[in-house]
Amino acid sequence: MTHSPSPSSSHSAVSADAPNTLNHPALAAQDPELSALIGAEEQLQADTLRLIPSENYVSTAVLEASGTVLQNKYSEGYPGRRYYEGQQNIDPVERLAVARAKSVFGVEHANVQPYSGSPANLAVYLAFAEPGDTVMGMALPMGGHLTHGWGVSATGKWFRGVQYGVRHDTGRIDFDEVRDLALKERPKLIFCGGTALPRTIDFAAFAKIAHEAGAVLVADIAHIAGLIAGGAHPSPVPHADVISTTTHKTLRGPRGAMLMSREEHAKAIDKAVFPGLQGGPHNQTTAAIAVALHEASQPSFRDYAHAVVANAQALAEALLARGFDLVSGGTDNHLILMDLTPKDVPGKVAAKALDRAGIVVNYNTVPYDPRKPFDPSGIRIGTPSLTSRGLGTQHMPTVADWIDRGVAAARAGDEDALTTIRSEVADLMAAHPAPGLPAH
Incomplete structure (x- = not known):
């Protein structure tokens, strides 16, 4: 089954003659050097076969939302609880993105403010752990992510990271080994998910181990969020305490992130994001996330995911x-x-x-x-x-x-x-x- 781009998307590739500046005339006039670089990137994305699994093409609608006057607004806080006035239009934008996230993923709570995936994961640490606590995740060389407690990351420097891997003979996770490690180390957090995992993540198996070890289970679905939204991968929602994701990759949104959780963890998550780690959200990104989530709710997105x-x-x-x-x-x-x-x-x-x-x-x-x-x-x-x-x-x-x-x-x-x-x-x-x- 193939996916046809949405009607809002431009269906014409850029000409090979020269970098295109017609689509950003003000930029071309003000800064021709940068305009030429953007035009060259448009050409490169048109001509090449992009196989990096964390990359994708967003729709014209997502691009337009990313470049609106929402860029001009500062909005520290949350809808209805801002530290700046003039939020009459900003609050509805964020509420819309949150409502769509909750609907698409079937979660009780969603925070759409994290700037990217790594800060989103760091907010999870801030919400549930103290410096020096033990955390558990997949080792980076085995397919995990830096922010799952790997040594060169702040998460591995500020917390005590222990790592699980995959079997040498099968390349798959050995859950008996994961359980033994979790019961021995008793981590505060267990991360499942990663950046180079070609197999279905067994969220139920991880949840069972986390419950037995008394740990908070964090499902990092940054790579597979679009597949989950489209029903092409099992959802972690019934199993994980917290879900972390970027909004690009398979979800085909802007470069941003979200944290989702059960309602009991909502206050801790929100407090960790703001004021714990960051100030005002990027409202233009929030709007683009809302557009991407609207697209993800359409039947054509399910076709695309499969x-x-x-x-x-x-x-x-x-x-x-x-x-x-x-x-x-x-x-x-x-x-x-x-x-x-x-x-x-x-x-x-x-x-x-x-x-x-x-x-x-x-x-x-x-x-x-x-x-x-x-x-x-x-x-x-x-x-x-x-x-x-x-x-x-x-x-x-x-x-x-x-x-x-x-x-x-x-x-x-x-x-x-x-x-x-x-x-x-x-x-x-x-x-x-x-x-x-x-x-x-």
Whole structure:
């Protein structure tokens, strides 16, 4: 099943002739240098196959909401309880975003003010833990996130982080091991979710362990929020005490974040966000979140979410057929993690070569990676962006073939092959214009 961009989205790719400045004339006149860079980025997003799983295309409506005069307002506090006057229109905007979040995700409480995912997670620590307390999350090299207690993060410096991982033989979480660790360490918080997890998160299993250990369960659904909203991944709502998410990635909103919870935790969450960690919310982002949540409530979004998963699984099958080693053997969601060790190409070398071929990925550690994080063995890819462009399962063998040829070219140092792939990619992208990109 494929997804067609919403009618509000522009369906015309940018011309390859030159960066487009017609769509931001005031900026072009005031700051032509910056305008040219934005035009070049519009062109790059139009011409390339974007496979970074945390990226997507927002609709024209989301872009418009992000650039409104709401930018001009300061609104410290919450609706009805502000520290500034002149909130007659701002309060309804935030209330609308909150109501839509509660409806889309079926939660009792939602806070739409966090600036991004990492501050949102830090607010959870502020709400439920004290410095030095033990917290538990998936280790970063195993697919977790920095803010789940990893050592280089403030969350690992200010709190005592203990980490679980995945089995070496299956690439999947061993819940017996998670339970043993939780009962031994008795953490205040247990995080589930991460940035490189290709399999369904068993929220019920985590909840059972958290209850037994006396911990607050935090589901970080930043990567899969859109899949959950569209019914393509199980929801953590019946199981998690707190849910943290960004609003971009699969949810296709602006760069922002939300915290959702049971009503009993509402006051602690709100107090942690403001005044605990930040001042006035970014009202233009709040408005864009409201638009994205409205889009996520439409039947077409459900089609899109299921298409993201279908595309990822079809792409995984095509890659396996071409001899690629996929962590956990495949995917249940939008994300594929590849170990390129059998291909005799480091992840960083492959990622940079694919970028020259017009295929945008990121190099990434794989579980038990013997290489350093800045020069790892793997690459991480995903299907949200290409699905938003209307590509379907019938296109995934072609995408897998490009990746296969690109990795081989990286190993051989064959720049001509990469140039050929880039031309082929541009042709397919021209036939599937991206939502939100302006017409020339």
